[in-house]
Amino acid sequence: MSRIAYVNGRYRDMRDASVNIEDRGYQFADGVYEVCEVRYGKLVDQPRHMARLERSLHELRIAMPMPLASLSVVLHEVVRRNRVQHGIVYLQVTRGVARRDHGFPTKPVRPAVVVTARSLDPAKGKDNAARGIKVITLPENRWPRVDIKSTALLPNVLAKQAARDAGAYEAWYVDPHGYVTEGSSSNAWIVTKDGRVVTRSAQSGILAGITRSVLIDAFEKLQIRFEERPFTPAEAADAAEAFVTAASMIVMPVVAIDGHSIGNGKPGAVAKRLRESFHDFAVLS
């Protein structure tokens, strides 16, 4: 089956889905994106993703390209046309097409909108989660505005590739004070030996992950003790468990950091429990 994308008002076969070369997303990374999990053909936590999208656009002074209700129709239509039951839907909004010039276009242009969707094999995710993933650490080298979910992802690309080159699945950035910020495409967590779940505050150094915020809201009902504070790679290596969160990975156990096994080197009980119960707290629409 060929894949279908929404591009600036039209549904196109992916092979013909294109944007102008002067789209500022292409020349300047002047745009933002969201990745939303799809479950049973529905969007997971769409309102939170849309709120974050609005915030990212606001920070860049890009107008919302269409009302939220219309955007929701497009997202669902792309999911439907691609017959995605379980997978992800990807949304990118850029400042639009204008003659190349670093500053914002002086005549307002229409923001560009691209939406794609694809199926992910739930069995594959389960397999990964059953084995757990390895992470490496790298010095934080991204700009401070990682709170904006922008497409200026080259540092993240290189970090992810460095992880792969080292036989790992994800790279965790470490800030100049020695604390983990987040992964190249995920938030980073540990579980202490006395069972407290720890992740860094979204006040600085990280993107406010949606899966992260849903989990945090769930901890009280799950009767899980939670601490929002930074941790070091050494604390992670010595922790009972570690895991990462992202819309495309949900909760993914981490079993090694920089070659050191975490806990008994197998996915931890808390991470497993969070992965299994996550969707009890997520909102489908």
Next chain:
Amino acid sequence: MSRIAYVNGRYRDMRDASVNIEDRGYQFADGVYEVCEVRYGKLVDQPRHMARLERSLHELRIAMPMPLASLSVVLHEVVRRNRVQHGIVYLQVTRGVARRDHGFPTKPVRPAVVVTARSLDPAKGKDNAARGIKVITLPENRWPRVDIKSTALLPNVLAKQAARDAGAYEAWYVDPHGYVTEGSSSNAWIVTKDGRVVTRSAQSGILAGITRSVLIDAFEKLQIRFEERPFTPAEAADAAEAFVTAASMIVMPVVAIDGHSIGNGKPGAVAKRLRESFHDFAVLS
């Protein structure tokens, strides 16, 4: 006259010049670029630009998309088809099209190549240079790999816009030690009261500008004393002159920094002389 672009092997009208939405340049800023001045229909310092392109691509492990000789033919053909006598030619190379995934594509893909060209009015450049431009300063907030001329330019976009919003033309970044690194799209220079030209070393914090390197090589013949060292905004405010360099601006006098006039608030003699003599040292091809 409609503009013509080269896109992945074809010459296209700009309106139809497009790239696939899964071009990694669009989704990840996973690409690099060059801007070359065009003078009398010829490329200025093409060999230096091509050497820097090769270096940027090498740092990102992107293959050269075609032999340099072929790329040169394309650059000249785009200049010719757009009838550019004086202006710029823009070249962008990205890792290519692949299903979205942060890491490099596991199956090698063909790098994408886009070339555009446009005329710039030399009279307008002269006018700007006769008036001089204003700069503001901003805290450096880009990643450390600014030596790679990548399209992950969102920080630069926001800096340039901040300058415009402040009634200035360019923003100079200031590193955590209080020293100017460079402009959002140019290198930064001052001239001391005893006539020494000063700019930061390309060892760290800046892109090795081509106009910058041509000037440095010319100083001996011009009998200009040159110091490669960082300077602070305070030193710039108190300097005899300041200027910026870029392929699209050549040498552009700076007459104010953060609202403080530099020198007598008019373009300086050294900057004027360098602007006038620059092309004696540039290589046309």
